[in-house]
Amino acid sequence: xxxxxxxxxxxxxxxxxxxxxxxxxxxxxxxxxxxxxxxxxxxxxxxxxxxxxxxxxxxxxxxxxxxxxxxxxxxxxxxxxxxxxxxxxxxxxxxxxxxxxxxxxxxxxxxxxxxxxxxxxxxxxxxxxxxxxxxxxxxxxxxxxxxxxxxxxxxxxxxxxxxxxxxxxxxxxxxxxxxxxxxxxxxxxxxxxxxxxxxxxxxxx
DNA sequence: CACCAGGCAAGTA
DNA sequence: TACTTGCATGGT
Numbered sequence: 713x714x715x716x717x718x719x720x721x722x723x724x725x726x727x728x729x730x731x732x733x734x735x736x737x738x739x740x741x742x743x744x745x746x747x748x749x750x751x752x753x754x755x756x757x758x759x760x761x762x763x764x765x766x767x768x769x770x771x772x773x774x775x776x777x778x779x780x781x782x783x784x785x786x787x788x789x790x791x792x793x794x795x796x797x798x799x800x801x802x803x804x805x806x807x808x809x810x811x812x813x814x815x816x817x818x819x820x821x822x823x824x825x826x827x828x829x830x831x832x833x834x835x836x837x838x839x840x841x842x843x844x845x846x847x848x849x850x851x852x853x854x855x856x857x858x859x860x861x862x863x864x865x866x867x868x869x870x871x872x873x874x875x876x877x878x879x880x881x882x883x884x885x886x887x888x889x890x891x892x893x894x895x896x897x898x899x900x901x902x903x904x905x906x907x908x909x910x911x912x913x914x915x916x917x
Numbered sequence: 918c919a920c921c922a923g924g925c926a927a928g929t930a
Numbered sequence: 931t932a933c934t935t936g937c938a939t940g941g942t
Contacts, residue, residue: 738923739923740924742922742923742924743923743924743925744921744922744923744924744925744937745922745923745924745938745939745940746921746922746923746939746940746941747922747923748922748940748941749922749939749940749941750923752940781938781939782939782940783938783939784922784937784938784939784940785924785925785936785937785938785939786937786938786939787937787938788925788926788936788937788938789937789938792925827925827926828924828925828926829925830924830925830926831924831925832923832924832925833924833925836923848923850923850924851922851923851924852923853923891923892923894923895923898923899922899923903921903922904920904921904922905920905921905942
């Protein structure tokens, strides 16, 4: 699968963000939301110089909410950004480079304890912000894997992740690319309302 | 108009 | 434990 997708897409260069904290913000804002709408919200945050844990905490929730309005669920997400910001400051005084030194499973537990951070958001942060070797599962991943008969369509998050972790020894760059490939494939060829996947790069499987 | 988008938490049985 | 529902904007 990886080979076919790499032949088709080349290097997708995920995650498009300058800093680790920007990755974290994007991971929260993109929950069940099109990335297009997240880009608008992040641009607003940059314009208002809010891309830092301390600034997010200081900003009034109603104003933060207005800035990220385009990303949807903005009242909930503004609270989630504040929660993860407080966590980062409490944990490492806002220094993500210091936080990065901790082990992946340790970091994951801490992230999951933050309100608004579930398994996909936590793993996205581990892989794309902290460069930990973690396979990120999402709705697209589950759809593609189950349509190809690799797992049941009712498989849970941890089981699907374990399936990959236990059977393949993938490094960080490959895990980064693979998740991006799966998302792009699903967006272009395997959306819910598309029955046939005509030119899907995985057609031969 | 209906449906979908790089989920999560809280409530219910 | 295994569902269900609220959260909300913007594109197709």
